[in-house]
Amino acid sequence: MTIATIDAVPAHLARGRGGGGPAPKRVVVAYGFWIFILSDFVLFSGLFAAYAVLSGNTAGGPTGAELFNLRNVFIETMCLLFSSYTCGLGALSAERRQPARFLILAAFTFVLGAAFLAIEASEFAGMVSKGAGPGRSGFLSSFFTLVGTHGVHVTGGLIWLIYLVAQVIVKGLRPAVLRRLLCWSLFWHALDIVWVGVFTLVYLMGDFR
Amino acid sequence: MDGHDRVFDDRTPGVEHEELTANFLSYTAGLGLAILATIASFVVSQTNLLWAPGIPVGLVVLAFAQIGVHLVFFLHLGSGPDHTNNILALAFGVLIVFLVITGSIWIIANLHANMMPMSVNIPR
Numbered sequence: 001m002t003i004a005t006i007d008a009v010p011a012h013l014a015r016g017r018g019g020g021g022p023a024p025k026r027v028v029v030a031y032g033f034w035i036f037i038l039s040d041f042v043l044f045s046g047l048f049a050a051y052a053v054l055s056g057n058t059a060g061g062p063t064g065a066e067l068f069n070l071r072n073v074f075i076e077t078m079c080l081l082f083s084s085y086t087c088g089l090g091a092l093s094a095e096r097r098q099p100a101r102f103l104i105l106a107a108f109t110f111v112l113g114a115a116f117l118a119i120e121a122s123e124f125a126g127m128v129s130k131g132a133g134p135g136r137s138g139f140l141s142s143f144f145t146l147v148g149t150h151g152v153h154v155t156g157g158l159i160w161l162i163y164l165v166a167q168v169i170v171k172g173l174r175p176a177v178l179r180r181l182l183c184w185s186l187f188w189h190a191l192d193i194v195w196v197g198v199f200t201l202v203y204l205m206g207d208f209r
Numbered sequence: 210m211d212g213h214d215r216v217f218d219d220r221t222p223g224v225e226h227e228e229l230t231a232n233f234l235s236y237t238a239g240l241g242l243a244i245l246a247t248i249a250s251f252v253v254s255q256t257n258l259l260w261a262p263g264i265p266v267g268l269v270v271l272a273f274a275q276i277g278v279h280l281v282f283f284l285h286l287g288s289g290p291d292h293t294n295n296i297l298a299l300a301f302g303v304l305i306v307f308l309v310i311t312g313s314i315w316i317i318a319n320l321h322a323n324m325m326p327m328s329v330n331i332p333r
Contacts, residue, residue: 026221027220027221030221030222030223030224031221031294031295031298034221034222034295034298034299035298038298038299038301038302039302041302041306042302042305042306042309045305045306045309045310046309046313048310049309049310049312049313049314050313052310052313052314053313053314053317070251070254070255074247074251077247078244078247081240081243081244081247082240084240084279084283085236085237085239085240088236088239088283089233089236091223092232092233092236095224182221182223182224185223186222186223186284189223189279189283189284190284192279192283193276193279193280196272196275196276196279197272197276199247199250200250200268200269200271200272201272204250204251204253204254204268205254205265205268207254207255
């Protein structure tokens with residue numbers, strides 16, 4: 001099916017498929033970064049599997065239903081979802097070479113991501129102070145590993161965003177900076193996809209059980 | 210440039226090659242659908258709207274629906290020929306994720322079922 005479609009296009013116009021020269025750098029860079037994101041999903045799949053296996057092993061300690069505050073989780077989810085939205089709109093204004101709009105949307109994205117992290121950090125601190133730290137049970141070890149790894153990714157994404165905003169201010173929206181922004185927005189959207197798995201498997205399924 | 214001279218590049222995830230307003234609309238539509246799916250998941254888990262044993266299934270279905278919304282509206286993955294590479298890579302990633310998760314759960318559940326009861330005292 002694909003081959004027929006490609007054959008219908010004159011060879012010199014079908015770039016990146018053996019005719020017409022290599023694909024543009026933007027396509028190559030984003031595709032490579034897409035492969036990295038998929039490998040990140042594989043990393044998280046190991047942590048999800050560990051959580052699914054260990055979530056019942058509370059060793060007499062607190063269960064998820066006793067520890068989780070779903071109102072906070074809902075606010076966290078909305079923060080991340082809206083930051084994904086402003087990130088997408090920011091990428092759009094960067095493509096249209098509107099640096100001022102991009103910077104405003106990047107600021108929204110940063111604040112929403114930071115709010116997510118603040119809620120998560122206070123949740124973790126509250127659990128540890130109740131004696132429900134990662135050393136308490138297999139359930140809590142896998143919980144802190146899975147949710148913590150996602151939080152570390154969000155932290156990395158925020159640091160990366162500061163670095164990119166500095167590049168936009170200093171260098172402007174030139175092609176190399178746009179390619180980096182594209183990779184960053186892929187990363188940020190991917191973190192939101194992982195969070196869908198986290199709030200479904202960890203918080204919602206853990207709470208009603 | 211007329212349509213016949215268009216260069217047929219592969220597309221990248223995260224970029225939509227449409228009208229700029231359509232692009233803004235697609236992000237907004239994605240946001241709306243994702244919020245709906247999120248609220249539905251929280252409602253389903255906290256109420257008796259679904260038959261109780263069906264709740265995990267409902268939650269998984271809603272999660273997959275929301276992930277699909279994110280892939281289509283935020284990452285702009287499509288089914289066209291210029292997305293073949295991206296979709297093939299995604300399919301491979303999904304295969305590995307599926308193998309790791311179901312394989313782990315299957316193997317550990319099997320070990321668990323065959324484990325000696327903890328109450329038996331083993332002489333040391």
